[in-house]
């Protein structure tokens with residue numbers, strides 16, 4: 001038996017290219033779990049804007065993926081073989097950084113057991129109950145620090161992190177303005193997620209429309225660049241900006257500088273970046289809270305699903321062109337096999 005994995009083939013200068021990744025087919029016999037390890041069959045993989053950063057050879061919060069290495073990716077899977085002394089049993093649902101592969105040998109501590117609460121589906125652990133939802137949760141809690149009546153803006157609002165940030169903003173009692181890249185996304189945000197207004201940043205009247213909405217108290221920024229620079233001109237005194245991501249700049253050799261940052265001084269405003277990995281000890285409580293909200297229907301997630309591991313490199317650029325609404329995931333295997 002063989003399995004497929006996708007490795008980094010070359011580092012792109014700008015946009016991800018067809019030659020950036022290559023597929024390898026390898027004997028499954030090569031993958032033998034040792035003591036305290038498991039063999040995982042990967043069922044789902046998450047596609048994330050951060051992947052553009054992982055393949056850049058620069059200092060960051062994680063080391064760069066090396067040429068020839070399996071592309072880093074978070075996923076869900078099922079334990080199909082357990083090595084001696086493993087804490088896991090065959091058939092256990094697990095999550096971890098399995099990478100773009102159909103099978104992976106993982107140390108027990110890197111294959112986290114998932115217990116799916118009632119009213120929640122396993123796939124939610126790659127979305128609201130995974131790094132996307134948790135990023136929205138902690139960025140809002142610690143940096144945006146919303147009070148009822150605050151006006152908050154979320155960019156990249158129809159994406160995975162943004163759509164959770166919008167809903168949590170409403171739950172905190174804020175007026176939420178969303179920014180997204182199409183009329184359909186804006187309609188979804190207003191009608192399905194209940195934001196107060198949604199602005200299409202590709203509309204010719206975007207800047208005028210946004211200005212008419214008045215000054216804001218918090219900004220959850222997923223996109224950086226020109227939109228961040230524009231929002232900087234619309235701050236109330238004491239505004240908080242959570243720098244979650246800057247997807248508009250990830251393919252650029254050099255990110256665009258900001259022109260309007262002096263308002264941070266005049267408005268005594270705060271701008272702060274954060275990385276979700278710093279919050280791992282607090283994940284269980286946040287997962288429990290958001291799991292309850294999924295189960296009672298008050299927190300909604302949407303998935304954009306592509307099928308087959310080999311679609312991962314084809315689908316990844318979608319994040320940079322706005323092809324997805326909600327969480328972009330790859331379905332890797334149809335039926336987790338618990339016997340090899």
Ligand SMILES: NC(=O)c1ccc[n+]([C@@H]2O[C@H](COP(=O)([O-])OP(=O)(O)OC[C@H]3O[C@@H](n4cnc5c(N)ncnc54)[C@H](OP(=O)(O)O)[C@@H]3O)[C@@H](O)[C@H]2O)c1
Pocket residue numbers: 047048049050131132135156157158159160161162179180181182185222223243244245246247248249274275276277318319320321322323324325326327328
């Ligand atoms: N700090 C952390 O720990 C952390 C953790 C997870 C994610 N993040 C960041 O959170 C952000 C959102 O990630 P996600 O996984 O939820 O992705 P996502 O929002 O589901 O997908 C990316 C979206 O970004 C928008 N976009 C792409 N290029 C754009 C541009 N030039 N200008 C404006 N919008 C653009 C597109 O929607 P439109 O159609 O609206 O353009 C696209 O659908 C990313 O910046 C990511 O790096 C940070």
